[in-house]
Amino acid sequence: MPDISPDRLDGYLLVAGILFVAGVFAIISRRNAIGVLIGIELMLNAAALQFAAYGRFAPSAADPQGQTAAVFVVVVAAAEAAVALALFFAVYRTFRDVDLEATRELRS
Amino acid sequence: MIETFLFVVSSLLAIAGAIGAALVRNLFHASLLLGLCLLGIAGLYLFLEQHWLACVQVVVYIGGILVLILFATLFSADVMGAVQRRSPALLAAGGLAAVLASAVVVRLALAGRSAADARPAGDMRPDAFEGDTFTVGDLLMGDWFVPFFAAGLLLTVALVGSVVIVQRFRRPAGEVADA
Numbered sequence: 001m002p003d004i005s006p007d008r009l010d011g012y013l014l015v016a017g018i019l020f021v022a023g024v025f026a027i028i029s030r031r032n033a034i035g036v037l038i039g040i041e042l043m044l045n046a047a048a049l050q051f052a053a054y055g056r057f058a059p060s061a062a063d064p065q066g067q068t069a070a071v072f073v074v075v076v077a078a079a080e081a082a083v084a085l086a087l088f089f090a091v092y093r094t095f096r097d098v099d100l101e102a103t104r105e106l107r108s
Numbered sequence: 109m110i111e112t113f114l115f116v117v118s119s120l121l122a123i124a125g126a127i128g129a130a131l132v133r134n135l136f137h138a139s140l141l142l143g144l145c146l147l148g149i150a151g152l153y154l155f156l157e158q159h160w161l162a163c164v165q166v167v168v169y170i171g172g173i174l175v176l177i178l179f180a181t182l183f184s185a186d187v188m189g190a191v192q193r194r195s196p197a198l199l200a201a202g203g204l205a206a207v208l209a210s211a212v213v214v215r216l217a218l219a220g221r222s223a224a225d226a227r228p229a230g231d232m233r234p235d236a237f238e239g240d241t242f243t244v245g246d247l248l249m250g251d252w253f254v255p256f257f258a259a260g261l262l263l264t265v266a267l268v269g270s271v272v273i274v275q276r277f278r279r280p281a282g283e284v285a286d287a
Binding site (some may be wrong): 002029053088 | 111112115116119122123124125127129130131135138139143145146148149152153155156157158160161164165168169172173176177179180181183194197198201202203205209210213214217220221224243244247248252255259262263265266267269270272273274
């Protein structure tokens with residue numbers, strides 16, 4: 001059984017795992033591109049939380065490598081959100097919708 | 109005791125927000141639930157004694173990315189009425205992918221936990237943690253300088269690129285509207 005306590009790794013791993021699985025479900029099952037983006041953000045957050053948790057309980061805790069890696073995850077998420085929303089804007093101007101099923105212009 | 113209680117509250121906030129954001133039909137509600145989830149994760153960062161990361165989470169994620177997503181939701185669909193219907197096939201595919209992903213996640217978490225438990229006793233104790241802002245700054249300017257520089261380049265390229273994407277589609281959109 002997982003040991004739920006702020007001083008143990010288990011609780012953080014449990015939360016991060018649930019977030020990751022929820023993100024995967026959202027990415028596969030959503031038809032709207034913004035819903036897919038929400039799923040991606042959930043997965044990125046799960047990864048950042050794992051980095052931070054493992055970095056916190058690392059052998060040499062004085063060396064915050066995990067925290068630094070989590071900051072880079074946030075940076076990548078910010079860049080990804082900016083580009084994704086620009087793409088949504090462009091797709092919306094063309095198709096009047098960001099439904100992934102409706103935007104099939106490139107389909108052969 | 110109170111610490112454990114607040115830890116559980118933060119965890120439940122993150123979990124409920126994530127599951128809600130994945131399941132709720134209305135996209136606007138899903139975005140707001142994502143904000144709840146991000147807030148819970150910020151609380152978990154506080155318990156990891158990574159205060160700076162918690163601040164970054166609130167400022168960049170909730171203040172930046174979530175506002176962008178809310179903006180996109182507001183301009184893209186008729187907001188409150190936009191109920192996203194999902195076909196049973198998509199839901200089944202999502203469920204299957206979720207089951208596969210949870211199998212992988214559980215396996216990795218067990219491996220990571222046993223690796224953490226295999227270390228000498230005392231390592232899991234949260235004593236003498238020095239993951240403060242100064243050490244992170246030293247790392248960014250030292251060992252992590254190349255990734256730091258690459259992240260700056262990535263952000264610049266992403267911002268310029270998004271402006272270019274939107275600009276390029278401005279003119280054809282007018283032609284489409286005329287046709």
